[in-house]
Amino acid sequence: MSFDNPYEALTEDNDARWAFGTGFEDPLAGVDRTVPDGVDPAGLAAYCLMLGDDALILSHRLQEWCTHAPELEDEVAIANIGLDLLGQARLLLARAGAAEGRDGGEDHYAFFRDEPEFRNVRLAELERGDFAELVARLLVFSAWRLALLTRLAGSRDPVLAAVADKGVKEVTYHRGYAAEWAIRLGDGTDHSHERMAAGLATVWPYVGELFATHPVERALAEAGVGVDPAGLRGEFDDVLAQVLRAATLDVPDLGPAAGVSGRTGRDGVHTEAMGHLLAELQSVARAHPGATW
Amino acid sequence: MVSARRDARTVAESVTDPELPMLTLADLGVLRSVSEADGRVVVAITPTYSGCPAMGAMRDDLERALRAAGYADVEIRTVLSPAWSSDWISEDGRRKLADAGIAPPGAAPPRPPGPVPLTLGPPVHRVTCPRCGSPDTEEVSRFGATACRALRRCRTCAEPFEHVKEI
Numbered sequence: 518m519s520f521d522n523p524y525e526a527l528t529e530d531n532d533a534r535w536a537f538g539t540g541f542e543d544p545l546a547g548v549d550r551t552v553p554d555g556v557d558p559a560g561l562a563a564y565c566l567m568l569g570d571d572a573l574i575l576s577h578r579l580q581e582w583c584t585h586a587p588e589l590e591d592e593v594a595i596a597n598i599g600l601d602l603l604g605q606a607r608l609l610l611a612r613a614g615a616a617e618g619r620d621g622g623e624d625h626y627a628f629f630r631d632e633p634e635f636r637n638v639r640l641a642e643l644e645r646g647d648f649a650e651l652v653a654r655l656l657v658f659s660a661w662r663l664a665l666l667t668r669l670a671g672s673r674d675p676v677l678a679a680v681a682d683k684g685v686k687e688v689t690y691h692r693g694y695a696a697e698w699a700i701r702l703g704d705g706t707d708h709s710h711e712r713m714a715a716g717l718a719t720v721w722p723y724v725g726e727l728f729a730t731h732p733v734e735r736a737l738a739e740a741g742v743g744v745d746p747a748g749l750r751g752e753f754d755d756v757l758a759q760v761l762r763a764a765t766l767d768v769p770d771l772g773p774a775a776g777v778s779g780r781t782g783r784d785g786v787h788t789e790a791m792g793h794l795l796a797e798l799q800s801v802a803r804a805h806p807g808a809t810w
Numbered sequence: 811m812v813s814a815r816r817d818a819r820t821v822a823e824s825v826t827d828p829e830l831p832m833l834t835l836a837d838l839g840v841l842r843s844v845s846e847a848d849g850r851v852v853v854a855i856t857p858t859y860s861g862c863p864a865m866g867a868m869r870d871d872l873e874r875a876l877r878a879a880g881y882a883d884v885e886i887r888t889v890l891s892p893a894w895s896s897d898w899i900s901e902d903g904r905r906k907l908a909d910a911g912i913a914p915p916g917a918a919p920p921r922p923p924g925p926v927p928l929t930l931g932p933p934v935h936r937v938t939c940p941r942c943g944s945p946d947t948e949e950v951s952r953f954g955a956t957a958c959r960a961l962r963r964c965r966t967c968a969e970p971f972e973h974v975k976e977i
Contacts, residue, residue: 547887590951597953604861679890683860686977689926752925
């Protein structure tokens with residue numbers, strides 16, 4: 518059989534094999550999405566968007582590393598970590614859509630919300646830096662998210678509990694990858710030590726925000742559905758201390774990055790980097806709504 | 811009426827994984843259940859990893875195989891809990907992986923309640939080279955061509971090989 522171009526041969530007989538454009542299958546197809554008794558569906562949706570946006574936005578930053586990583590092995594590792602987070606984001610956005618009774622939730626949330634509607638922590642969106650900055654960001658993010666998902670696995674919402682339980686296995690690998698690179702660079706040459714310390718200093722002002730409890734998080738934690746991030750700080754500090762000691766690095770002595778009148782990522786107030794990121798993430802879907810190709 | 815059709819479970823169990831085609835979905839442990847009532851077949855599958863891009867292809871392949879076997883009414887459901895574990899790969903599946911030059915996973919790490927401890931350095935379990943059988947192998951990268959595989963190298967025969975990770 519002959520084809521006009523190689524893509525035709527790839528898609529012969531079986532378009533569903535290829536993930537083009539929008540219109541993906543619902544990742545929660547067949548999963549019971551009933552909202553548990555006594556849980557406010559709008560609150561549950563808002564909470565899922567927070568955790569889903571964290572994963573979606575950091576996944577996008579990781580995808581920017583494709584073809585830019587220092588070695589092939591790290592190229593593959595970073596892409597895999599980005600894919601894991603994208604998978605978590607899809608499940609969480611789909612869970613938000615189901616709670617709100619919105620069809621096609623994940624596409625809507627990813628591509629058609631504006632910046633103030635995104636509720637990710639600002640750490641996820643920061644401009645892409647060098648490899649050491651990536652390692653620092655991934656270490657901080659994974660240590661925090663793993664502590665969060667471990668607790669979320671006991672959620673009263675069976676969908677969130679299942680997503681979290683699965684995520685624990687994945688993020689354990691992410692944290693291990695980042696920790697090992699932090700040690701290799703920190704305890705490496707003078708130059709790599711300096712770069713690793715600088716990377717850590719770049720992301721550190723955004724650490725405090727990870728443990729600030731938003732009213733949505735507080736309400737969902739009280740309902741036994743979500744996790745209050747304030748309770749994660751002890752575990753986070755222990756893990757970071759273990760890694761930084763082995764990496765011969767100090768905890769940066771830096772205050773938190775200012776928000777706007779105290780409002781930060783969870784309130785929909787972002788850094789300048791966010792608009793540029795969303796422009797790239799959303800432009801094609803917005804130019805061709807509903808397109809598949 | 812006695813049907814000449816192959817049993818729906820047998821059909822579903824024979825569908826292979828799109829990324830590891832030497833394994834059936836049953837070998838891999840992602841096929842969770844097959845039920846048949848009044849001509850309607852309901853198949854439940856679970857993703858190996860949250861972002862597994864092969865889920866769409868699996869659903870598609872299952873549906874096509876069952877339709878080809880004469881089942882018109884087919885539903886493929888996703889189940890998320892309990893989360894997939896590499897322990898679910900069958901003995902048969904492990905042998906097929908090794909035959910294909912991919913080291914099968916060892917036992918998945920236990921998950922006691924509470925914080926996940928941070929372990930630094932290479933994993934303690936031994937992985938045997940699927941080519942020469944030497945236990946003297948090293949990890950090259952914990953992430954491989956798909957989310958479920960790592961890259962390793964044998965120190966005896968010097969060949970690189972893939973290893974299905976323990977999760």
